Amino acid sequence: MSPLSSLAEVPIPFDAAPIVRVCEPMDIPEGVPDFDDPGCRDLPLYQVNPQHTYLWLRLTFDRSSHWRRLTPPYGVFVLGKAASRVYLNGQLLGNNGTPAADKREVPGTMDKVFYLPEALLKDTGNELILELSGQHSLVELGYPLHFIGFGHYHDPRLFVQQYRGVGLILTGAFLLGALYFLTVSFGRHGHRHQKLFGAMCLIAALQLLAEMSRGLVPYSYPWHDVRLVTVTALSLLFGMSILVYSSYKTMADHALHWIYGGLLVTVTVIMLAPGFDSKTTAGVFFPLLVSLIQLLIVWRRQRQNAWLGWFLVQLLVAITIVANKGSFHEIMHFLIIALFLVYLFVQQAKEYRLQQQQSKDDQQLIAKLEYKLAQNSQSDTPARLEVSSAGKTLWVSVSDILYCKAAGDYVELHLVEQGEKLYSGSLKQLETELPDTFIRVHRSFLVNLEQVVTLSRKTASESGGYHLQLTDGQAIPVSRRLMPAVRSSLKQESAVGLVCAQ
Numbered sequence: 001m002s003p004l005s006s007l008a009e010v011p012i013p014f015d016a017a018p019i020v021r022v023c024e025p026m027d028i029p030e031g032v033p034d035f036d037d038p039g040c041r042d043l044p045l046y047q048v049n050p051q052h053t054y055l056w057l058r059l060t061f062d063r064s065s066h067w068r069r070l071t072p073p074y075g076v077f078v079l080g081k082a083a084s085r086v087y088l089n090g091q092l093l094g095n096n097g098t099p100a101a102d103k104r105e106v107p108g109t110m111d112k113v114f115y116l117p118e119a120l121l122k123d124t125g126n127e128l129i130l131e132l133s134g135q136h137s138l139v140e141l142g143y144p145l146h147f148i149g150f151g152h153y154h155d156p157r158l159f160v161q162q163y164r165g166v167g168l169i170l171t172g173a174f175l176l177g178a179l180y181f182l183t184v185s186f187g188r189h190g191h192r193h194q195k196l197f198g199a200m201c202l203i204a205a206l207q208l209l210a211e212m213s214r215g216l217v218p219y220s221y222p223w224h225d226v227r228l229v230t231v232t233a234l235s236l237l238f239g240m241s242i243l244v245y246s247s248y249k250t251m252a253d254h255a256l257h258w259i260y261g262g263l264l265v266t267v268t269v270i271m272l273a274p275g276f277d278s279k280t281t282a283g284v285f286f287p288l289l290v291s292l293i294q295l296l297i298v299w300r301r302q303r304q305n306a307w308l309g310w311f312l313v314q315l316l317v318a319i320t321i322v323a324n325k326g327s328f329h330e331i332m333h334f335l336i337i338a339l340f341l342v343y344l345f346v347q348q349a350k351e352y353r354l355q356q357q358q359s360k361d362d363q364q365l366i367a368k369l370e371y372k373l374a375q376n377s378q379s380d381t382p383a384r385l386e387v388s389s390a391g392k393t394l395w396v397s398v399s400d401i402l403y404c405k406a407a408g409d410y411v412e413l414h415l416v417e418q419g420e421k422l423y424s425g426s427l428k429q430l431e432t433e434l435p436d437t438f439i440r441v442h443r444s445f446l447v448n449l450e451q452v453v454t455l456s457r458k459t460a461s462e463s464g465g466y467h468l469q470l471t472d473g474q475a476i477p478v479s480r481r482l483m484p485a486v487r488s489s490l491k492q493e494s495a496v497g498l499v500c501a502q
Contacts, residue, residue: 075153080145138225174205207234235283246291262290
């Protein structure tokens with residue numbers, strides 16, 4: 001919605017609110033009707049309504065000081081829901097569709113400019129006559145003629161949409177947000193809130209595209225009704241998305257009741273609202289209002305600053321809607337929506353991070369409990385390991401094992417004050433037989449955590465790295481790849497009062 005290049009391109013309306021002469025002939029006339037006929041009447045221009053009817057309109061004007069702002073070539077701008085034929089001072093300027101007294105009418109485009117030869121203009125007493133009909137209107141609008149005036153001859157869409165660039169940027173941002181959240185929501189850590197955020201971004205993008213469509217592509221006036229209904233429906237969907245998110249966050253046990261109630265109130269207000277600007281605004285405002293009530297209730301119960309912050313942000317949005325209700329559905333609407341969505345995204349990200357940290361803490365606690373249970377089980381009924389020595393079968397208590405070291409087809413079992421024994425099998429096989437108090441610290445070593453004293457860095461002469469010092473003074477190397485798991489296991493063990501890792 002790029003701004004116009006100069007004020008000279010902005011069309012100017014007639015001086016003040018002109019009174020026009022309107023005739024509604026019962027039959028299609030052969031030519032311009034007699035405006036002095038008693039059946040014709042005078043009306044303010046804004047009250048002229050060609051919807052589902054056929055009429056002629058006459059307006060007289062002088063070349064006022066406003067014309068000094070204009071640069072030729074000139075054009076007559078007719079923006080509204082009608083097929084039209086335009087005359088100036090008795091000369092036909094052109095058609096926009098084909099006006100008719102019945103459905104044989106060919107609908108005109110919503111926004112039209114007619115070339116105005118400068119030679120036709122007089123200083124005073126100019127007569128502009130329009131033949132109008134709107135037989136194909138789908139929805140009755142209060143003000144179907146949006147603008148009639150003069151200006152520099154140019155594409156009327158530039159006059160209708162002055163912020164197209166900002167709108168396209170916001171549309172791209174909404175679509176990227178929708179793509180991101182919907183993609184993440186179907187991943188391994190997907191959540192329904194992410195699906196909802198994706199839907200909110202997609203709805204906002206579609207609503208903005210529908211809003212901008214009048215300035216992007218020319219369309220016949222019946223499609224304007226479709227556009228207005230679409231914008232209102234998308235506004236309702238977006239507002240309800242906010243309410244759904246708020247309801248499940250604040251009123252989990254009664255969320256559906258709040259959602260149904262908010263939907264009923266909003267739809268009722270939309271049906272009763274007098275114009276589509278009001279309907280579109282209501283589609284967002286009333287779900288937001290219900291959400292504010294929810295936030296106030298939950299804050300009064302819990303007294304948490306997070307709820308109060310969310311409440312104040314939504315209250316600011318609601319106040320902005322009321323203060324700008326006449327133009328809120330335009331670019332202001334989508335700028336505020338974008339900022340509000342960013343706020344919700346940030347709050348959800350903070351909550352997700354806290355949940356992840358809580359989950360991590362819970363997993364660590366579970367691991368500590370499992371380790372303690374394994375330790376207690378080993379203490380109550382010490383596990384024994386079968387080994388062979390000099391043709392004899394021996395049983396070694398696992399609590400007596402300092403560490404295990406791979407040695408070809410065997411594993412060396414280094415025992416507390418009992419020397420070494422050989423286990424016939426691989427280190428990987430032995431790892432499955434030993435309790436959880438044994439961990440792999442190197443591809444060649446399994447260590448009994450109950451026998452660990454410290455974890456320390458090797459000196460420069462020892463080529464760096466880390467090693468574990470055991471109760472008998474021996475140092476066992478720690479693989480860099482396994483260091484994080486070793487640190488985690490030692491922290492768990494320290495937490496249950498076994499060793500102090502350094």
